Amino acid sequence: MASTCDNAMDNLAAVLHGKLDIRLENIDVPKLQENEVLLAMGSVGICGSDLKYWTEGKCGIFTLGQPLVMGHEGSGTVTKVGPGVKSLKIGDRVAVEPGVPCRKCGLCKTGRYNLCKDIFFCATPPDHGNLCMFYKHPADFCFRLPDHVSLDEGALLEPLAVAIYSCRRGNVALGTKVFVCGSGPVGILTMLVAKQMGASKVLITDIDDVRLEMARQMGADLTLKVTSRDAKDLANQVEAMMEGQPEVSIECSGADLSYATAIHATYPGGCVVTVARHRNSGDIPLNHAATKEVDIKGIFRYANCYPAALDFVTNSGVNLKPLISHHFPIQDTTTAFETARSGDAHALKVMIHCNK
Ligand SMILES: [Zn+2]
Ligand SMILES: [Zn+2]
Structure with missing residues (x-):
């Protein structure tokens, strides 16, 4: 891997070779260059995109x-x-912000560095990630944690940054009614951030009771179990429960039905933010969105959100730890991945620990 290395130390890494084939290998400890720090990795969370690479060898437009x-x-x-x-x-x-852009192009200069064509991003092919014992990163994309913030919480800043960026893209503000589809970690974090940004009411959905109960315990105002297969019917349920249509809908489930429900549910002139990637099955009512002037906004990762995420974890008083359901040492990475994709509703955020 790295050509300049320090072989005096072991550096166990979880390396994906192909579908369902993660191997623990010793890789080189990288030598530092200008502005870089070497990290003994602590906690690394498993995310939906990791599972996609592991099970399918690709995620969205990226292929292993x-x-x-x-x-x-x-x-x-x-x-x-x-x-x-x-x-x-x-x-x-x-905490490691995993995307490091070129810093020179027009998008970087205008602050939308998540869209930089030359961005390095951990564990997006061909860029290596940090599920290893030692990893180097530019110092200005590392965010120092106060003493009372744990390494686990530091790892949660990444999905939290996604949630913050989603709410910013949706212009969530004081008094906004927000509809969140999907009660996975990103959905629940989005609910929490929306409330922190002043949302008057947040309704969150899922197909699973266990996840809805977790969302309720963590502060969701309203929860809706998705039982109907009819998007219009679901949108009517959302409107009735929220006593009005939500101005902002944030789709975190990846289900086309949720995408369609979000478009039907959203108040005219409002906005649907698409966080999860979809199958493009063709059942998305775009004409309906057009005639209501509902804006559909994509998001790609996040930009300039780590400082706010760190502030949230440090000062909001909101406890994110219940989101972490499992802990594994790096030696048990395959079991950790199996747990994360088991479909067990109790498996929310699975955390891997790289050093003792
Ligand atoms: Zn992630
Ligand atoms: Zn750039």
């Missing part, structure tokens, strides 16, 4: 080519600092 170190929801402890690093010191615990 070479063997790939997994992991993009990570936190760790600084063990070495490279030349020019002033913001961090050895021993600092940090």
Whole structure:
């Protein structure tokens, strides 16, 4: 892998070779360059995209080519600092923002660096991730955690950044009614962020009672179990429960039915934010969106959200730890992946620990 290396240390990594084939391998410990820090990785969460690469060898428009170190929801402890690093010191615990853009193109310069064509992003082929013992990263994409914030919470900043970006794209503000489809980790985090941003009411859906109960316990105002297969019918249920149509709908489930429900449910002139990727089955009522002037906004990861995510974890008083359902050491990565995709509703965020 890395050509310049320090072989004095072991560096166990979870490497995806192909479908359902993750191997633990010793990889080189990277040498640091200007502005980089070496991290002893702490916690790394498993996300839906990781499972897609593992089960299908691809995710969205990205396909696995070479063997790939997994992991993009990570936190760790600084063990070495490279030349020019002033913001961090050895021993600092940090959350890793996994996307590092070119910093030079027009999109980077205007702040939409998540859309940079030359972005490096952990565990998106061909860029290696940080599900390993030692990993290097630019210091300015590492966010120092206060003492009372755990490495697990640091790893949660990644899906939390997605939730923050989704609410920003939807212009969630004081008094907004927000409809969230799907009570997985991103859906629940989106609900929490919407409330923090001032949403007057948040309704969240799922097909599973266990997940809805978790959403309720974590603060959802309203929960709806999806039993109908009719998007219009579901939209009517949403409107009745919310006592009006939501101005913003945020689709986090990946189900085409939810996408269609969101379009039908949204108040004219409102907005549907598409967080999950879809199968493009053709059942999306785009004409309906057009005649209501409902804007459909895509999101791709996030930009400029880690500072707000860190602030949320540090100061909001909201406890995110119930979202973490399982813990595994890196040696048990395959079991961790199997647990995450088991379909067990109790498996929310599965966390892998890379160092003791
Ligand atoms: Zn993720
Ligand atoms: Zn760029």
